Amino acid sequence: MFKNERNQVRAGWLILITFVTMFIAQQVFALPGVFALMVVDFSSLSTGSEAEVLNAFDRHPWVFLLSQGGGTIGGMLITVLLWKFMNKRTLKELGFRGPLKDLGFGLLLGALSIFIIFVLLYVTGNIELLNTFSTPEFSIYTITFLILFILVGFFEEMFFRGYVMSTMANRGNSRWLMYVVSAIIFSLAHGMNPNVSILGLVNIALVGVLFAYMFIATNSLWLPIGYHITWNYFQGNVFGFAVSGLSPHGIYNVSVEGGNDLLTGGAFGLEGGLLATLLIVLGYFATRFYAKNRKHT
Secondary structure, eight states, X not given: OOBOTTSOBOHHHHHHHHHHHHHXXXXXXXXXXXXXXXXXXXXXXXXXXXXXXXXXXXXXXXXXXXXXXXXXXXXXXXXXXXXXXXXXXXXXXXXXXXXXXXXXXXXXXXXXXXXXXXXXXXXXXXXXXXXXXXXXXXXXXXXXXXXXXXXXXXXXXXXXXXXXXHHHHHTTOOHHHHHHHHHHHHHHHTTTSTTOOHHHHHHHXXXXXXXXXXXXXXXXXXXXXXXXXXXXXXXXIISOOOBTTBOOXXXXXXXXXXXXHHHHOGGXXXXXXXXXXXXXXXXXXXXXXXXXXXXXX
8 A cells, every 4th residue: 555566655655745744834934924914914914814814915025925935935845855855866856957948948938828828818809908018017016926936936846747747757657647647736736726717727737737748858847947937927927817816916907807708717817718728738739849859959
């Protein structure tokens, strides 16, 4: 039950231990941000409601970064420590290998994917731009969320692709099983996000498969990390869509109220729409083309 035919602890138990430990570490490392919020905005928290807590964090972006960014760093730290001392592997074996041009292509592909979705929604009248292209609204959120999404991109790819898939590979699991398990865990981890939808969870699973393919095709985490960062950042902090249900603070601000929710994703954000499904599928072909030319070069 606990060990395979090679007398190794099964991959599922290692992943479960790491996931639970990582979750606890995230809560602990997020505490400084929670305490800071109590100092700067205690009166608004008197109701104790989850919505008011989220609104309070939203009003104080640096405190939000301290909490969410701290939790993310805690998760990264636990992933690295358990990978090194429990799995007895190196950071290179976790996926930090290969050329940094993979990171650059990932950043470009993620940004381009969101830009294409924005253009399609704009020209079809499914969104309304609330400020003009010539008047971008830069704010403190532009900086704090850039830092946060960089941390999130590194952390989620380190765990869901690097740790989960590499642990399964080291225990002899098939490639298709690695795809399925990493994608399902990735989707379920977003299941408690605000305004979550069935299509949103399906798309998150699909993009999880895409990230897994990027990882395997390049034998490196750099490409999925880059795509993950700009997919989130351009979605929420450039074009002003919700990111997996979280409130946006874009340089540009859009309204999706008059659009088709099947295309815009509604309150959950672009990840809850069919255009995201399309671009995720196209991302597979873009990755395949890049990986083939990368090997040839």
